[in-house]
Amino acid sequence: MRIAFLLDTFPKTSETFIVSQLVGLIERGHTVEIFSRYRNSDQPVHPDVRKYQLIDRTRYLIPASRKERALVAAQSILRSGWRERLDLLRSISVQNGRATFIREGLYGRGLLPNQATYDVIHCHFGPMGIFGQRLRDIGALRGPLLTTFHGYDIASYVAAHGAAAYRDLFRKGDAITCSSSFIRGKLIAAGCDAAKIILFRLGTDLTKFDFLERVSDADGAIRLITVARLVEKKGLEYSIQAFAKLVKEFSKLEYAIVGDGPLRDQLSGLIRRLGLTTKVTLLGWKTQEEIRQLFRQSHIFVLASVTSADGDFEGQGTVLQEAQAMGLPVVCTNHNGFPDSILDGQSGFLVPERDADALSAKLAELIRRPDSWAEIGGRGRAFVEAEFDLSKRNDALVELYELLRTRCQPSRH
Numbered sequence: 001m002r003i004a005f006l007l008d009t010f011p012k013t014s015e016t017f018i019v020s021q022l023v024g025l026i027e028r029g030h031t032v033e034i035f036s037r038y039r040n041s042d043q044p045v046h047p048d049v050r051k052y053q054l055i056d057r058t059r060y061l062i063p064a065s066r067k068e069r070a071l072v073a074a075q076s077i078l079r080s081g082w083r084e085r086l087d088l089l090r091s092i093s094v095q096n097g098r099a100t101f102i103r104e105g106l107y108g109r110g111l112l113p114n115q116a117t118y119d120v121i122h123c124h125f126g127p128m129g130i131f132g133q134r135l136r137d138i139g140a141l142r143g144p145l146l147t148t149f150h151g152y153d154i155a156s157y158v159a160a161h162g163a164a165a166y167r168d169l170f171r172k173g174d175a176i177t178c179s180s181s182f183i184r185g186k187l188i189a190a191g192c193d194a195a196k197i198i199l200f201r202l203g204t205d206l207t208k209f210d211f212l213e214r215v216s217d218a219d220g221a222i223r224l225i226t227v228a229r230l231v232e233k234k235g236l237e238y239s240i241q242a243f244a245k246l247v248k249e250f251s252k253l254e255y256a257i258v259g260d261g262p263l264r265d266q267l268s269g270l271i272r273r274l275g276l277t278t279k280v281t282l283l284g285w286k287t288q289e290e291i292r293q294l295f296r297q298s299h300i301f302v303l304a305s306v307t308s309a310d311g312d313f314e315g316q317g318t319v320l321q322e323a324q325a326m327g328l329p330v331v332c333t334n335h336n337g338f339p340d341s342i343l344d345g346q347s348g349f350l351v352p353e354r355d356a357d358a359l360s361a362k363l364a365e366l367i368r369r370p371d372s373w374a375e376i377g378g379r380g381r382a383f384v385e386a387e388f389d390l391s392k393r394n395d396a397l398v399e400l401y402e403l404l405r406t407r408c409q410p411s412r413h
Contacts (some may be wrong), residue, residue: 006135011055035061324348326386
């Protein structure tokens with residue numbers, strides 16, 4: 001199959017699940033082309049991006065300079081026939097004069113292959129689904145349109161733009177996927193036809209996350225770890241507050257937080273105020289191999305995610321599967337798809353959102369029972385192998401594409 005991935009920013013450290021899908025499709029012999037609005041050069045690059053030369057497969061749709069944008073837009077208009085120009089004018093009226101996406105459509109028309117046809121156009125995150133549909137409306141892309149929603153796109157995005165922002169996508173798009181029943185309910189509430197929604201779990205590459213049975217260190221040190229962007233929905237203030245309560249009882253406790261983001265200074269201040277500067281470390285961005293090494297050195301994984309003030313929330317929480325795959329007992333909040341991402345009471349434990357006391361109590365219970373870590377970790381590994389194995393999930397993705405291609409033949413676009 002010939003498959004187009006439509007992304008906002010590529011590559012992006014926090015979106016390794018997209019790289020995993022791209023690689024899985026390439027390894028299965030499919031032709032994959034990546035179209036990204038922006039290029040990200042500020043974060044560590046996933047090794048598979050280099051190994052599979054994914055940048056070489058990527059076209060960036062928003063030129064960097066104003067001069068380049070004007071040139072590409074002019075070329076786009078000159079390339080268009082009269083019918084395509086009428087499509088462009090119609091798309092302007094449909095969008096009520098909002099010219100931003102129209103300009104981007106012009107850039108796309110100028111930089112995409114002329115009337116490029118694909119077996120599937122896969123858009124990650126709702127706003128890219130809107131963009132993909134608009135490109136399809138003006139004839140820049142052709143093929144069945146699949147949009148995957150992850151969290152913010154049906155939460156804070158809807159709060160900011162209104163549910164009507166997705167009206168055309170929900171009406172014209174061919175299929176919608178999401179990873180949890182919670183997000184599915186949000187999509188239906190926003191006006192999506194339930195028949196178009198497919199629950200689809202993201203996978204974890206078990207060949208890269210080796211299982212390690214957890215035991216307590218001889219010196220009594222116990223290391224907690226979180227891997228997360230430093231943003232409100234990750235709930236890091238609550239995990240830090242919970243840790244502050246724990247160190248009063250467990251003097252050799254340590255906490256490593258991997259990731260970066262806009263709340264770094266705020267969280268650093270909280271750590272200082274709580275007197276935890278020798279106990280809690282903000283490590284910044286790390287490569288995938290560095291993260292795996294930190295997992296090997298840790299005993300318990302923590303993720304205290306919350307619904308943020310603007311309504312944003314997590315998706316599946318793929319890092320939960322990665323931690324369980326490596327045998328780490330997990331303590332996380334009862335948030336969105338998390339109840340489907342761990343086995344509560346078996347591979348980990350769920351606690352209420354924004355409740356540092358409950359989080360601290362559950363962690364203390366687990367810390368006091370190091371003899372249980374190996375059994376809990378073993379259950380987590382078995383669970384991830386059964387439900388989230390990347391190879392199986394990528395096979396399922398191909399089956400989904402084939403179903404969509406068959407359903408949409410002959411193409412309506």
